[in-house]
Amino acid sequence: MEKGHSGSLPERVLKWIAGLGGQPVHVREIRRLPGSTSCSLYQVRLEDGAQSQDAVVRLYDNERWLSQEPDLAAHESEALIRSGLGRVSSPKLLGVDNDGRACGLPAVLMTMLPGEVILKPQDMHSWLGGLAEALAEVHAVPAGDFPWTHFSYTDIDALEPPVWTSRTDSWGKAVSFVKNSWPQYEPRFIHRDYHPANVLWLGDAVSGIVDWPNACRGPAGADVGHCRLNLAQLYGVEAADAFLQAYIDHAGASFTYHPYWDLLSLFDGLCDGPPQVYGGWAAFGMTGLTDRIVTERIERYQASLMKRLGGQQE
Incomplete structure (x- = not known):
């Protein structure tokens, strides 16, 4: 057996792989x-x-x-x-x-799917459209009786404004909304960890979606919100908003936007502590981000969500 120089696997794993097929x-x-x-x-x-x-x-x-x-x-x-x-x-x-x-x-x-992760697209508009179209195709898969169901990663009842923000009033309103406004939704098959580092590309077309251990039946908005949170941290609010519009265009009548899922996804993304640069981004060439930049972008993103919420409640 030849082993590559950049990794190794335990012998028992190799033995398991070798015995999976009908022949060695x-x-x-x-x-x-x-x-x-x-x-x-x-x-x-x-x-x-x-x-x-x-x-x-x-x-x-x-x-x-x-x-x-x-x-x-x-x-x-x-x-x-x-x-x-x-x-x-x-x-x-x-x-x-x-x-x-x-x-x-x-x-x-x-x-193994063909393609590569792209975090610095040459055409941001087309790239966001491809992300949105691929996600709409995920949500078109029949959810049926898939046994795993959506749950929040954060304890909603224990939510409080984050200690690192100076905008405690705005975050307090977001906390109150998330605690008291759980909306009805039609269960879809969702990826539950959909973001740019889990999408592969060949040229300017999506070639595959990877990393499925969190998939479940749940609200399409949870996937949309999680991806928007990642886009807001990587590129800013404008990219997150452009993705949302592209997803609405591709999903059509099957999707009704509700800011609740964006806000819950935001709190889910912060459940382990203050904002920080996701470690996987650098592996795909996205360098230059700092915890401070990510924190500032999250603050602007949260403000944009509260503006959307205010418009919906008028």
């Missing part, structure tokens, strides 16, 4: 993939006789995450199967070790 599969190359901040991802080159293919193996080695959601491997594998029911370009499931009995850790093996 050889792992010829291994490369750790950049950008993953929650668990370990590896690209592997699989050879089966005269054929070869690139695949991705995810090892769920984040103890905190596993303690909160011990069914992560099963969750992702079912999400990959469900996403395949629509027009979404998502990885195909090749194998799953739900409880880690074979690999030592829960693991998922899936096909």
Whole structure:
């Protein structure tokens, strides 16, 4: 077996991969993939006789995450199967070790999609439109009886204005709204972690969406809001607003915008502490951001959401 120089996998994982097919599969190359901040991802080159293919193996080695959601491997594998029911370009499931009995850790093996993450697009308008169209296709997948359902990452009942803001009155109004205004919604199949670093591109077209272990039935606005939060931090409010309009255009009558989901996504994004630069962005070439810049952009984004909320309540 040849191993690449930039990564390695435990022998028991390699043995598991080799035994998944009807005939022996050889792992010829291994490369750790950049950008993953929650668990370990590896690209592997699989050879089966005269054929070869690139695949991705995810090892769920984040103890905190596993303690909160011990069914992560099963969750992702079912999400990959469900996403395949629509027009979404998502990885195909090749194998799953739900409880880690074979690999030592829960693991998922899936096909590797072509393309690359682009965080510095040449044509921002077209790029945002592609992000929006791809998300609308996710939400068109039948949710059916998919067993995982949306929940908030933050304790809504315990919400308070963040300690780092000087705009406590405005944030206090946002807290009150989120605590008391949960809207009705039609459940959709949602990705639940949709943002630019989980979308692959070939040229100027989306070639795939990755990272599905959080997919669930829930409000489309949760996906829209999470992506808008990321766009606001990366580029500013204008990009977040342009994405929203593009999504509305692509989703059509199936989507009704409600600022609640933007605000809840904002609080979900802050549940682990003050704003900071997401570690995965630098791996894809997005450098130059600082915690201060991100904080200032979040403040402006929150102000824009309160303005939208005020307009809706008039």
